[in-house]
Amino acid sequence: MKLSYQISGVLLVLLALSKASVNAGDWPRFRGPNGDGISTDGPIPAKWDAAKNLKWKVDLPGKGSSSPIVVGERVFVTCYSGYGEASGGDDARLTRHLVCVDKPSGGILWTQGVKNNASEDRYQGFITEHGYASGTPVTDGENVYAFFGKSGVSAYDVHGNNLWTVNVGTGSSNRRWGSAASLILHGDAVIVNASEEARSVISLDKKTGKENWKTEADLLELAYGTPRLIKSGDRELLVLAVPQEVWALNPANGKLAWYCETQLPGNVSPSVNFADGMIYVTGGYPGTGSVAFKAEGKGDITSNIAWKKRDASYVASPVLHEGHLYWINDKGIAFCMNAETGETVYKERLVGGGGRPVYASPVLCDDKLFVPSRREGVFVLDASPEFKLLAQNKFKGDDSDFNGTPAISGKQMFLRSDKALYCIE
Numbered sequence: 001m002k003l004s005y006q007i008s009g010v011l012l013v014l015l016a017l018s019k020a021s022v023n024a025g026d027w028p029r030f031r032g033p034n035g036d037g038i039s040t041d042g043p044i045p046a047k048w049d050a051a052k053n054l055k056w057k058v059d060l061p062g063k064g065s066s067s068p069i070v071v072g073e074r075v076f077v078t079c080y081s082g083y084g085e086a087s088g089g090d091d092a093r094l095t096r097h098l099v100c101v102d103k104p105s106g107g108i109l110w111t112q113g114v115k116n117n118a119s120e121d122r123y124q125g126f127i128t129e130h131g132y133a134s135g136t137p138v139t140d141g142e143n144v145y146a147f148f149g150k151s152g153v154s155a156y157d158v159h160g161n162n163l164w165t166v167n168v169g170t171g172s173s174n175r176r177w178g179s180a181a182s183l184i185l186h187g188d189a190v191i192v193n194a195s196e197e198a199r200s201v202i203s204l205d206k207k208t209g210k211e212n213w214k215t216e217a218d219l220l221e222l223a224y225g226t227p228r229l230i231k232s233g234d235r236e237l238l239v240l241a242v243p244q245e246v247w248a249l250n251p252a253n254g255k256l257a258w259y260c261e262t263q264l265p266g267n268v269s270p271s272v273n274f275a276d277g278m279i280y281v282t283g284g285y286p287g288t289g290s291v292a293f294k295a296e297g298k299g300d301i302t303s304n305i306a307w308k309k310r311d312a313s314y315v316a317s318p319v320l321h322e323g324h325l326y327w328i329n330d331k332g333i334a335f336c337m338n339a340e341t342g343e344t345v346y347k348e349r350l351v352g353g354g355g356r357p358v359y360a361s362p363v364l365c366d367d368k369l370f371v372p373s374r375r376e377g378v379f380v381l382d383a384s385p386e387f388k389l390l391a392q393n394k395f396k397g398d399d400s401d402f403n404g405t406p407a408i409s410g411k412q413m414f415l416r417s418d419k420a421l422y423c424i425e
Contacts, residue, residue, distance in 0.1 A: 022141040027070040027407040027414075030136035030182035031361065035228050035271065037319045039408035042366035046380045047391045048424050054395075055412065055425040056106030061097050063418040064133035065359060065403035066182070070414065071139045074109070074158060075101040075407075075423075077416055078146055080132040083116075083123060094120055096133055096148040099421075100160060103409070106423060110160035118150035118170040127178040129356055130403060136182035136226075138190070145190050145206065149179035153192055153204060164209035169198025173221050180224040180269060186238070186251045193227055193240060195220040201227065201240065203254060215254035219243060222267035225283070225317075230274045232295045239295070241268045241281045248295070261302040262291045270317040270361075273325065278306070280318070280325060280339060288312035290325075292342060307342035311335060316361040319369065321383050326364075328371045328379065330356040336385055346387040351376050359403040365413075372402040372415060395422065 022028045031037040045053045062081030069076050076098060083094035094116035100109045121127055135147035143163060144156050150170045155163040173196050181193035189203045189212055199220045203212040223242040229251065230237050237248040237257055243266055248257040266285030273280040274295065282290040290312045294304040313335070318327035324345065325337040332351025337344050351357040351373050360372040368390060369381040377394035381387070400418035407414040413424040 022071060022139065025410050026072070026141070027068075027409050028141070029069060029138040029184060030067055030226050031271065031317060031405065032363070032408070035184065035226070036273065037317065037361055037363045037405070038321070039363060039365040041408055041410050043411065044365050044368065044370070044408060044413045045424065046368060048393050050395055050397070053424055055423040057420050057422050058101055058106045058108060059420050060099060060416070061111060062095075062133070063131050063400075064416065065130040066133050066416075067136040067405040068407040068414040068416055068421060069137055069139055070103065070407050070409040071141050071158075073103045075103050075414055075421070076137050076139065076144050077101070077404075077421055078133040078135070078137055078148075083120070083132060094132060096151055098137060098144065098146045098154070098156060100158070101421060103412075103423075106421075112156060112160055112162065114148050114151050114154060114165070116151055120150060121172055121176040121178050125177065126175065129359065130178065130180065132178060134178070134180045136405075138183040138185055140185055140206065143206070145183050145185075147179065147181070147183050147192055150197055153183070153190065153209070155190075155206065155209060166204060166209040166211075168192055168194040168202050169200065171197050171199070175222070175267075177224075177267070182226040184227055184229065186229060189251070191227060191238065191251065193220075193223065193225070195223040201238075201249065201254065203251070213254040215249060219245065224267055224269040226271045228272050228274060230295065232277065237295070239272050239274070239279065241270070241272055241283060243268055243284075246272065246279060246281050246293075258298055258301045260293050260304065261300070262289075264289050264291065269315050270313050273318060273320040275320050275339070278339070280320060282312040282318060283314060284312065285314065288314050290337065290342065292339065309337070309342040309344070311337060311344045311347070315356070315359055316371075319362045319364045319383075321364055324385055326362055326369055326381070326383065328358045328362065328373075330358055332357040332373065334379070334381065334387065336387065345385045348387050350379055350389070359401075361405040363406050363408060365408050370406050370413065372404070372406065374401045374403065375399065378402070378406075378415065
């Protein structure tokens with residue numbers, strides 16, 4: 001494998017905006033504070049509908065597969081409009097939105113739109129499964145950062161003022177499936193997996209948008225997952241699954257620390273899980289698989305693999321809880337896997353029919369797993385190795401897709417569909 005690095009200086013220019021910060025109870029990024037889909041808040045009710053345990057609902061300006069995030073009294077979510085099956089293929093009509101919602105009331109405080117300025121991937125094939133607003137924004141409590149694919153990365157203060165917008169590439173993979181990865185923060189940097197746009201992982205100074213480093217590699221094509229920061233021994237590492245391999249990069253400079261050959265083919269979408277020194281990776285196409293290995297060493301650490309199994313998640317990032325991995329795959333089958341051995345504990349169908357009825361990743365709170373399906377409601381499972389379906393909750397009147405992973409803050413859960421944002425309490 002060959003990597004190339006491009007390092008540039010950093011300008012120190014910033015408009016000081018707010019003294020807010022990320023606190024306990026916030027959900028500041030995709031899959032929560034630690035990127036693992038686990039909340040220590042709650043409890044969240046197991047059952048709800050339009051008349052029960054719904055605090056508020058607000059209509060959104062467009063569709064999206066991204067997740068809401070929460071900081072303080074604000075909820076943020078991205079959407080897109082003006083492009084798709086009903087509006088034809090005029091690139092100039094595509095607009096991506098960042099929406100700020102008042103957490104107590106559900107009122108929209110502000111919306112910022114970014115017009116498309118590049119030749120966009122057509123609304124066809126797999127891109128119809130998720131659209132043009134799939135990356136979840138991230139916040140440090142002062143500013144909010146959003147990845148808009150070929151329209152770049154944008155930074156806003158919590159009042160909606162645009163601080164900077166940076167282009168991170170306008171390319172496409174050979175399948176033209178669009179962007180999927182979410183942003184993460186590391187210190188004073190915003191890190192973006194721009195695999196689709198530039199076959200690169202890029203670190204940007206969060207104050208200015210200036211490039212800190214850029215790691216380029218052809219193997220990044222079709223790597224759709226959100227990177228995960230882990231602590232391995234005395235090292236902090238940025239871990240990302242790519243076709244055939246998992247990489248650990250130094251988040252300070254983008255240099256490769258180690259790689260493991262997983263032989264998971266094609267595109268890889270889920271984020272990795274990490275606990276007790278072990279990495280768990282799943283995905284691949286057309287054949288999926290799951291691999292576990294020890295996250296230690298330098299260079300090629302393929303010999304660290306503990307097990308390989310065929311049961312896997314294609315899109316969703318599993319939750320790792322008390323020695324077990326949980327997910328509902330894109331075909332609507334719920335899985336529980338023993339993390340130590342890779343053995344499947346249960347495998348239960350929840351959604352029938354064709355297509356891909358589940359796109360969202362599970363979140364865990366108060367020993368319950370919450371997993372939205374696209375059109376059959378949110379499944380609530382007991383987070384234990386014994387399969388138990390606690391509830392299946394639907395909102396009558398919203399027949400749009402629920403693709404986003406939920407966010408949890410305090411005793412509230414936030415769900416988004418292609419029509420609306422909901423607060424469950």
